[in-house]
Amino acid sequence: MRHLLIDFDGPFCSVFAGLSAGEVAERMRQQLVAAGHELGPDWAGEGDPLALLRRIADEAPGMVADADEVLTGLEIEAARLARPNEEMEAVLDAAAMSGRAVVVVSNNAGQAIEGYLEKHGLTDRVRGVVGRVPGEPESMKPSPRLLLDAMGAGADASEYVFIGDAVRDVEAGHAAGVPTIGYANKPRKERSLADAGAVVVVTSLVPVADALTSPDIDS
Numbered sequence: 127m128r129h130l131l132i133d134f135d136g137p138f139c140s141v142f143a144g145l146s147a148g149e150v151a152e153r154m155r156q157q158l159v160a161a162g163h164e165l166g167p168d169w170a171g172e173g174d175p176l177a178l179l180r181r182i183a184d185e186a187p188g189m190v191a192d193a194d195e196v197l198t199g200l201e202i203e204a205a206r207l208a209r210p211n212e213e214m215e216a217v218l219d220a221a222a223m224s225g226r227a228v229v230v231v232s233n234n235a236g237q238a239i240e241g242y243l244e245k246h247g248l249t250d251r252v253r254g255v256v257g258r259v260p261g262e263p264e265s266m267k268p269s270p271r272l273l274l275d276a277m278g279a280g281a282d283a284s285e286y287v288f289i290g291d292a293v294r295d296v297e298a299g300h301a302a303g304v305p306t307i308g309y310a311n312k313p314r315k316e317r318s319l320a321d322a323g324a325v326v327v328v329t330s331l332v333p334v335a336d337a338l339t340s341p342d343i344d345s
């Protein structure tokens with residue numbers, strides 16, 4: 127394994143720690159109504175803004191472009207208030223020390239991720255950021271699309287490992303042919319990540335960082 131693909135929400139930070147996911151979903155609905163859109167009858171209860179975007183794609187495809195744009199603005203705001211995961215520092219240090227590239231691969235908007243990295247002085251520590259394709263929620267994990275884009279055409283997927291904290295990350299990894307390390311940042315995730323087929327499940331990123339600089343690891 128040479129390079130690292132790393133999910134954003136979870137491994138890097140808790141995106142919605144300051145501006146909550148429920149609040150973002152609510153503001154998303156309000157802004158869509160203000161823009162003249164009519165909401166689906168049962169969208170009010172959806173507290174996950176990315177799930178709401180997916181539902182809009184399924185049920186009201188004509189609204190997707192606006193919904194994605196509205197959500198992107200809200201994610202930029204949320205990312206400014208995100209709570210960093212202090213453990214990521216060790217992973218980025220170890221990646222740099224062992225000559226591995228890091229690419230962020232996330233269902234969040236690329237602009238929000240870039241804003242976060244800039245605020246925390248991390249921009250130069252990643253090779254790239256691959257957020258969801260604007261206006262195309264179907265690009266989101268569990269689709270392999272973002273991972274394949276991150277690796278680039280003709281890449282050897284076995285040269286990469288993906289770190290993610292959700293079952294959909296493991297599923298996207300499978301579909302892209304990339305082994306996925308499950309990061310169980312909440313106790314209940316350990317089982318589900320393992321069941322989904324994560325090559326290993328960790329409850330901390332520190333052992334991952336240690337392994338990256340271990341002389342035993344295959345290149």
Ligand SMILES: [Mg+2]
Binds near residue numbers: 291
């Ligand atoms: Mg995540």
